[in-house]
Amino acid sequence: MQLFIDDVAVGQELPVVVRNASRVQLFMYSAATWNPHRIHYDVDYARFEGHPDVIVHGPLQGAWLSQYVTDWAGPQGRILGLSWQNRASALPELDYEFRGRVTAIEGDVVSLDVWEQTPEGAVLMPGQATVRLPTRS
Amino acid sequence: MTIDQGTAGGSAPPSLIPAHTMALVGSLLRGPVTAEITAKEAQRYAQAVGDLNPVYFDEAAARAAGHDGLVAPPTFVQYALVQGRPIEETRTDGLFKGDIPLELAVQRTMFGGEEWDFLAPVLVGDRITAETRLASLDQKEGSKGPFVRITRETTYRNQSGDVVARTRQIGIAR
Numbered sequence: 001m002q003l004f005i006d007d008v009a010v011g012q013e014l015p016v017v018v019r020n021a022s023r024v025q026l027f028m029y030s031a032a033t034w035n036p037h038r039i040h041y042d043v044d045y046a047r048f049e050g051h052p053d054v055i056v057h058g059p060l061q062g063a064w065l066s067q068y069v070t071d072w073a074g075p076q077g078r079i080l081g082l083s084w085q086n087r088a089s090a091l092p093e094l095d096y097e098f099r100g101r102v103t104a105i106e107g108d109v110v111s112l113d114v115w116e117q118t119p120e121g122a123v124l125m126p127g128q129a130t131v132r133l134p135t136r137s
Numbered sequence: 138m139t140i141d142q143g144t145a146g147g148s149a150p151p152s153l154i155p156a157h158t159m160a161l162v163g164s165l166l167r168g169p170v171t172a173e174i175t176a177k178e179a180q181r182y183a184q185a186v187g188d189l190n191p192v193y194f195d196e197a198a199a200r201a202a203g204h205d206g207l208v209a210p211p212t213f214v215q216y217a218l219v220q221g222r223p224i225e226e227t228r229t230d231g232l233f234k235g236d237i238p239l240e241l242a243v244q245r246t247m248f249g250g251e252e253w254d255f256l257a258p259v260l261v262g263d264r265i266t267a268e269t270r271l272a273s274l275d276q277k278e279g280s281k282g283p284f285v286r287i288t289r290e291t292t293y294r295n296q297s298g299d300v301v302a303r304t305r306q307i308g309i310a311r
Binding site: 019025028029031032033034036037038039042045049058059060062063064066067070071075076078079080081082083084085086125127 | 178181182184185186187188190191192198201202203210211212216219221224227230231232233247248249250251252253254255258307
């Protein structure tokens with residue numbers, strides 16, 4: 001379904017999307033990005049570095065954030081900018097929520113606050129995005 | 138609370154950034170490297186992320202969405218430029234040894250985040266050239282002691298020379 005610029009208002013919240021990475025997904029992401037870092041597949045080594053388990057790649061969570069925005073914007077939307085800060089590690093086999101809110105609209109460009117949080121509300125990854133949306137003809 | 142070095146009164150904390158490392162700010166760290174965007178690699182990336190958007194898999198869907206052909210996921214471009222390297226060049230933690238190590242008086246470096254500008258969609262078949270520069274090194278005082286914020290900026294140009302994306306990757310070294 002396509003979202004249009006006049007469907008959007010400042011303060012509007014985006015629908016919540018839950019993501020949960022399996023260990024297989026972490027492995028596939030390491031493979032697809034040619035990333036040999038052991039903290040993503042070797043539990044013993046991850047613990048040696050002080051992590052409780054293998055950890056989800058920061059850029060995978062960034063890619064989820066990008067997908068959260070592009071899925072919301074629909075096929076005719078265009079993502080123009082995206083930034084995020086990785087504040088804390090995410091673990092496999094746990095649910096994380098992606099949430100967002102419209103902060104500004106200028107012409108056909110929408111600014112969003114977007115973030116990843118635990119179901120308890122601890123923000124792991126705050127971010128901002130800008131997207132261009134089509135105008136209803 | 139985080140404060141910038143030098144804004145607090147009293148004596149300045151010891152620098153974690155040697156002068157010869159600070160002198161690298163603005164210099165080229167990597168590139169230029171060029172790679173072609175292939176459907177197979179872009180789609181493997183999309184599948185690994187779990188992003189099955191039809192514009193990455195179905196040319197008709199991509200054209201219906203206003204593109205000139207199959208699109209790559211926005212953040213894929215940086216992985217299209219990763220060059221294969223032998224296993225012998227990995228360190229104990231599995232990462233590849235750095236091309237130009239940044240010498241800093243720190244124990245470890247963590248991924249801190251990214252900032253992207255997407256200027257044009259990257260299409261399958263594009264030939265993308267990337268250059269990475271050391272944009273800045275900033276010593277900060279955090280709640281767990283001093284740290285260095287490392288910003289590496291990569292510019293991606295297509296075969297016509299147009300900048301299609303820029304990314305600033307933030308590393309936190311403490």
